[in-house]
Amino acid sequence: MRSRFGLDRLGFRSRVLVAALLPSVAIALALAIHFTSTRIDDIEQSLIDRAALLTGSLAPASEYGLFVGNLDILQSLADSMMRERGVDGVLIVDRDQLVLARAGQVSDPPVDTTRGLARTALLQSSERFHQFAAPVFSAQGPSDLPFDDQLEPSGPLRLGTVVVQVSRFGSAQARRELITSAVLITAGGLLLAGLFARFLSDGVTAPVRALAETVQRIEKGDFSVRARTGARGILQVLEDGINRMAVSLQTARAGLEERVHDATAQLQQQKEVAxxxxxxxxxxxxxxxxxxxxxxxxxxxxxxxxxxxxxxxxxxxxxxxxxxxxxxxxxxxxxxxDVARLESGATQPRLTDFPLIRVFDSLRVTFEAQAAEKGLRFELHPTRAWCRSDPLLLERVLANLVSNALRYTTRGTVFAGVRMLDDGRLRIEVRDSGQGIPADRIDDVFEEFVRLPGADPGAGGRGMGLGLTIVKRLCALLGHEVKVRSRPGRGSTFSVVLPRVRAFVQAPVAExxxxxxxxxxxxxxxxxxxxxxxxxxxxxxxxxxxxxxxxxxxxxxxxxxxxxxxxxxxxxxxxxxxxxxxxxxxxxxxxxxxxxxxxxxxxxxxxxxxxxxxxxxxxxxxxxxxxxxxxxxxxxxxxxxxxxxxxx
Known part of the structure; x- marks a missing residue:
């Protein structure tokens, strides 16, 4: 069964390494993400708290300047606030939203967001800044009101609003530094974890790999090898089993080699006898x-x-x-x-170009009288064809075919002739009008000692059943194709196909x-x-x-x-x-x-x-x-x- 994650493609050592390293990687990444995100939130919250604190501290400091309308004091307070880290700009307005002091770059807040403001609050926030505002109150009532001794005071008097805008660039840089540090620390931790996991995997897999190497050497035929891992528990049991198997195989091979040696010696002795x-x-x-x-x-x-x-x-x-x-x-x-020479390999063809008439003349001298004695006609069609073969071996082939035809023919004709084929070869045919060969015996006639019934004793007896076997072997030796066609009761035709060559001299009819x-x-x-x-x-x-x-x-x-x-x-x-x-x-x-x-x-x-x-x-x-x-x-x-x- 194939793993869903492709682990089946990994080796045993790699699998152990993955198993040891994967939990460490997962825990390290989870912790790094958690603490980094928490720390980023803390940095952002610290920036907000500091900006709120600065805004809240500027508001009471601006009370006197707003109360008496001293712009110099207010501008001095704004400039001093600009010296605080991360402050982009300061804005002080009166209760009628008239700007009394401005320092740095600060966006004017919307009027409706500051008019009902009762305490320090975050007005707006973007990727570049946070903007806070705080109301400025006076604990004293107005001194120019008539009959003030007869009226009840109405609470603190709103004098104006201070606006402080702080940059987020510092916090963003701090976040980047934090992330970089977290990545480096995590990578270092993972590297150490990987080295430790590698050490652990080597310690776990070393005995298994040693056993596997021992098995491979045994598979290659080295039965003298023994496993020595020093392991305990189940691996020790496996090691002992492998060593016992090696001993058994070594003993079995020694016995087998001894039997093979004895059998080889016997075969050599029998070969020498043969x-x-x-x-x-x-x-x-x-x-x-x-x-x-x-x-x-x-x-x-x-x-x-x-x-x-x-x-x-x-x-x-x-x-x-x-x-x-x-x-x-x-x-x-x-x-x-012929049989003795073919069996010993002594018969080797000597191919040459020669006229077929010479072989036919020899066949005529050899078989003409024998055919006449049986009352048969022996016809050799004259030919001027030349062929490439061994003349002596080809004569033996045709002599066996003619002899076989005469033996199984009681009346009629035995004919030998040549046909020219379109592919540049010629076919020598030996036909008879004898008893023919049954269809189920066609393939048997070329086997050794096969003699069909019906041979005429007057034609040399039934023979030894070797003539057509010699024909088949000689044709194979010469590279000639031999075929047979037969119809029971009508006769048989044996043919030999061999190369035809051009006559370089006219083939005369020999005397x-x-x-x-x-x-x-x-x-x-x-x-x-x-x-x-x-x-x-x-x-x-x-x-x-x-x-x-x-x-x-x-x-x-x-x-x-x-x-x-x-x-x-x-x-x-x-x-x-x-x-x-x-x-x-x-x-x-x-x-x-x-x-x-x-x-x-x-x-x-x-x-x-x-x-x-x-x-x-x-x-x-x-x-x-x-x-x-x-x-x-x-x-x-x-x-x-x-x-x-x-x-x-």
């Missing part, structure tokens, strides 16, 4: 994926080499079936690799392995400690006319190159065994044969972000195993294009 488990898992996944990558890569390269060499229909059919099986294994391996074909007739250094992968990759490169210097160790390849000459390109595995790695191998060859030799490094590790950063510092891209021929071709072609642009 980190150790995570490292063990990462190492296991790296080893597993690496061990899977080597044979898968060798098998894929061998199949590709055999397809280039064996042209009869029977061999081509057998190799196609083997290639499809190999691709299914590689797809499963790629899913696991098969055109990037590797540009190295035909050139020398390439190849290093891999896995003999099967080394032989398969050497066979692929040789099939397009590349002179391959291959070996399982950098030293062996370097000795061969010293005799044959510097290579046009270096391809190396990262894990070479015996503590060697692909980066040092490339740097060793560059130091001796030429710093400008382009190179790439392959790896089967999952957590590769730190490695990618290190390799980027030397201008070396990192490619995940198993490396498909089309991917290897695209990476090498892109590096040669970039080198040509720099030379131009």
């Amino acid at each position: 980190e150790q488990a995570s490292r063990a898992k990462t190492q296991f996944v790296d080893a597993l994926l690496h061990d899977l990558s080597q044979p898968l890569m060798a098998m894929g390269l061998d199949i590709r080499t055999l397809k280039l060499r064996l042209r009869d229909d029977e061999s081509a059919g057998l190799l196609s079936r083997l290639e499809r099986s190999s691709l299914k294994l590689e797809n499963m391996r790629d899913v696991l690799l 098969s392995l055109h990037g590797l074909a540009r190295l035909a007739g050139c020398r390439v250094a190849l290093i891999d400690d896995d003999a099967a992968v080394l032989q398969s990759l050497q066979s692929l490169l040789s099939s397009v006319g590349i002179d391959v210097i291959a070996g399982t160790s950098p030293d062996f390849v370097l000795r061969q190159l010293r005799q044959a000459g510097a290579p046009a390109f270096i391809i190396s595995d990262y894990q070479l065994g015996d503590g060697l790695d692909g980066l040092n191998a490339v740097l060793t060859l560059r130091r001796e044969l030429g710093d400008a030799i382009p190179a790439l490094v392959m790896t089967g590790l999952a957590a590769t972000r730190e490695l990618e950063i290190e390799l980027e510092g030397h201008g070396i891209p990192l490619v995940a195993k198993p490396v498909r021929p089309v991917v290897l071709d695209a990476v090498i072609g892109g590096m040669l294009d970039a080198a040509d642009d720099l030379d131009a």
Whole structure:
């Protein structure tokens, strides 16, 4: 509730000071007003009494002069009266109102006010003066009356009137001096009262303020503080309660800190266990994926080499079936690799401008045969559009969308194409004529391990339920927008919206392995400690006319190159065994044969972000195993294009 006088805005100390000072102020002002007004009345009354006394004393003194008509005596009396303090003027008149003597400045009184005057009286008063008059009588009768011995005397004979006018200036000055003195005395008294009230308020509020300061320090967390006011009574009880509260809080905080310390230690121990488990898992996944990558890569390269060499229909059919099986294994391996890299943060985009036709060509090579095997049409609409993205990560996104479309489509068409948007972006759409997605499951399809019923086992089984999860995470990483529209029984459309850029060169329709074909007739250094992968990759490169210097160790390849000459390109595995790695191998060859030799490094590790950063510092891209021929071709072609642009 707010105070009517605004005291709630004052502090405790100020309130006590007001409470102590207010009565003193009220009493001092009342006394000063009372005694000052009384004294002013006394001064005024004293002036009136004195003027009346002077007038009354002049009247009998003037009796003789009036009786005998001696003007000199009367004037002398008037002049002597003027010497009295405060007298402004004197007037003496006879009974016929004839002025006989005048001294100073005096106003003539009205005739009717003096004619019947019987005693001294105040005739008139103003702010400047008081005017008094007194009658003059003679105790003797007239001596010239005939037969006076036979008449009875008629009383005192009126001889005239004396008028005395006194100034009020003296009394006014006395009043001002009195008021000034009263004000000064009152102010001094109030000052002393204020000092005394301040002293009293400090004495009353000091213990309370000390307790409040103690509470504030406790509120800020200083539980070691104790209140020591020396107060008695209720304040002593309050002080003891605050001190007990501080002790309790200090004890509680000590216990809480001990529990927090124990919990922190437990959490740190659990964190270390979790980190150790995570490292063990990462190492296991790296080893597993690496061990899977080597044979898968060798098998894929061998199949590709055999397809280039064996042209009869029977061999081509057998190799196609083997290639499809190999691709299914590689797809499963790629899913696991993508999840591991996304969880570890190893996957980071490398945005660049490139033609979408390269990604579409890779999708055609990967999925065309798979679609044909199911009796589906797989249509990729040709495009000359260029975009800004990471080509490898974008291919993984579209590959997952196409793979998912083929898995849930039993008849009809799977279509991939590009639409130009008005806002300077483009939208890649993957449409199918499959079973569609129920409306209540649209938001679920991007979650982990969500698999809708109806997948065709012939399209690689129902999968692991991670493909669309990877799509969502990769699009978030790339900053691309992914959407889905679906009608149950009519099919689904997944779309990815990404930036469109202007083509700085015309994007040609690529021929098969055109990037590797540009190295035909050139020398390439190849290093891999896995003999099967080394032989398969050497066979692929040789099939397009590349002179391959291959070996399982950098030293062996370097000795061969010293005799044959510097290579046009270096391809190396990262894990070479015996503590060697692909980066040092490339740097060793560059130091001796030429710093400008382009190179790439392959790896089967999952957590590769730190490695990618290190390799980027030397201008070396990192490619995940198993490396498909089309991917290897695209990476090498892109590096040669970039080198040509720099030379131009």
